[in-house]
Amino acid sequence: MKSGKIVKPRKLSDEKANARKLNRQQLERANDTAKKNQKSQLASPTIPFDPNDHILLVGEGDFSFAHSIVSEHGCADVLATCFDSEDQLLQKYPQAKIHIDYLTSLDQSVLYSVDATKLQQKVIRKGQQWDRIIFNFPHVGGKSTDVNRQVRYNQELLVSFFRAAYPQLSPGGTIIVTLFEGEPYTLWNIKDLARHVGLKVVTSFKFISKAYPEYEHARTLGNIEGGGGWKGEERDARTYIFQLNESEEKQNNAAKKRKADDSSSDDED
Template identity: 40%
Template sequence: MPRKKQKSGPAPRSHRPSGPAKPGPAPASQAKNKGSKPDHSASGTVKEGSQKKQALQANQRPIVPFLRGDRILLVGEGDFSFARSLAKQYKCRKLCATCYDSKETLFSKYPQAEQHIQEILDSSKPKPKSASEDAEEAKTSESNAQPTSTSPSTQKPTPKVLFSVDARKLGSPAGGGKEIRTGFPRKEPKIPAWKLHQQSQAQAQGQSSTPTVSSPPSGPWDVICFNFPHVGGLSTDVNRQVRANQELLVAFFKACVPLLSTAPAPVDEDEEWEEDSEEDSDSDEDGNEDGDGDAQTSGKAVRTGPGQILVSLFEGEPYTLWNIKDLARHAGLQVVTSFKFPWAEYEGYSHARTLGEVEGKDGGRGGWRGEDRLARMYVFEVKPEEPRGKKKKRAREGDSDSE
C-alpha cells in the first residue's frame, strides 16, 4: 500500500539549527545528555517566580499613606476628587488642597470640581442634631453659669482649598504664599506641670543650656502629595515632554524640602498626647476609627518619622523615562519605598486629565481613564546628613519597593 502523505505543519522547536543533520560526533555536552529531555528549568523558574509575584500582589493589603492627624498638602489637584476622599472618607482635617488653575479656569475644565470643593469645606462641620439633642443641650447650657468660649489654640482645624498655586514655587507669592508657609500647627505632647517646673528650675540654675520644652524647627507639612504630575500637551516630541516634566519635578522637590516637618522629639512615659476631640467625634459618628479597615493605614496613630513627599505616576513609558528616583536624589531626597497605587481605596476618585474633561460620543466621559491603568506611588524623605569621615553607602533602592 502506498504511504499516506503527512500533513505539513510547523516544525517542532529544537535546540539544533534547522537543516539536514550532518553526520559527525556530537559535542560532549550533548553526548552526555543523549536521550534526555530538553532542560526547561530556567524558563520554569522564571514562570514560577512570576506566578509568585502575582500571587503576592493579589494578597497584599492596599497602602494608604495618610494618617488622620497628618498635616497634608495636596498639589496639582484636578477636579479635587482625591482631596474629597481624604476629607470625607479618611477624616483628614488638617488638609490643604491646591490646584494650578484659577478658580474660573478650573470650573470650566472640570464642572464637577465645584461640588467636590464644597463637600471638602463642609466635611468638618458637625452633623445636624435632632430636636431632642438640641433641647438637652439647651438645658445643660442654662444650668452652667459660666459662658463657654473657644480660644484660637483649641479651634478645630478645617480643610482649606487654594487656587493658582504653582507646584514649582511653593511658599512664594505664586505658590500659595503664607498659607503654604504656615500650614497647620503641630500636635505636641502634653507635658505635666511638675516636669515643666523642674525644667524651669534647671534652666534658672544654669544646669540646662538649651531649652527642652520647645520642639526643634520644623516645616508645616507632614505629607506633601503630587498625584500624576504632568505639564500638559506642550509638545508632541517625546524628548521635549520628558525634559519639561523632569524640570517640573525637580523644581517641585526643591520647593518641598524646607516645608517638610522634621521627626518629632521622642515622648517620655510621663508625657501624654492631648485628646483630639474632633477625631473622637468622627469615630463615634461613623463607627470606623481607621477610615478603611482593609487599607494599610495607621488611622489615628501619631506620626513618629519625618515629613514625606508622595508622587504618583503611571507605569510604563514615557513615565519611566523621567527617572524620578534620580531627580529626587539630586534634590537631596531619598526613596523610602514605592507601592501599587490603590485606586479603589479612594472613594469617588477619578483621574483628571490636564486638558480637562473629554466628552464621549454618548455625552458622558470620554477618552482614556487613568483609574483603569496601573500606577505607582513613590515615597521620599529628606536624606539625612552622614557623619564626617564615614564612607557613603549607596542603598539599593529597588529592594525597598513594595510590589
C-alpha cells in the same frame, strides 16, 4: 502487505524527567506567588499617610482625590490646592464643585492658583509644616508634541517641585509623587531627579486607584480639551516616597531655626 513496525516512544532518562518535573513545579510556584502578591496588593493597598497627618495636596485636578482621602481615609487636616484659578478649574472640570463643596463643608481647605514649583512664594498657612506633600500625576500638559521636549519639561517641573516642597516638610515628613508606569514616564528618571536635589527614595509601590473610591483621574487639559472620558485610573501607576537626606535635613532644620529666630527678633523690635 508488510506489517508496519511499531516504534515504541523513547523513555526520557530519569535525569531529564526529573528536570522537567522540577521546572514545572518552579513555574507553578512562581505563578502561585504572583497570584498571592496580586491578591495581597488588592486586599491591602499601601496608604502612605495617616488620618492625623498634616497633608498638603498640590496639582489637584477635580479634587476627587482630596474628597476620597477625607471621606474614605478619615484625613482631618488637608489643604488641597490646584494650579488653575477657580473659574478656570470649573470650566475644565465642572464635577469639581461637588468635591469642593464636600471638602469645605468639613472645614478642609481649598486653595486656587497655587504653583507647585513656587510653594515658598505662596503664603499657604503661615508657619505650617506638612507631614505629607502629595503630587499625583504631575504633568506640564501639551506643551510640545516632541517626546524629548516633553520629557525635559516634565523633569524641570519635578525638580522645581522638589526644591519648593522640601523646605515645607515637618521633621520626618515625606514627599509623595505618583506617576504612570511605562514610557514616557520612565524616561523622566524621577529617582535621579530627587537625588539631585538632596532627597532619598524611601520606597515605592503600586498605586491602587480602587483604594480611593471617590477618585477619578482628571486630565491636565480638562474634560473637553483633554478628551473627556479617558480613564487614567485604569492604567498601571506607581507611587514614590521621598525624604530629605540626613545632611540636607540638618541644613533645612538649621535654616528654619534661623528664620524663626529672625522673626522673633523682629517681633521684639
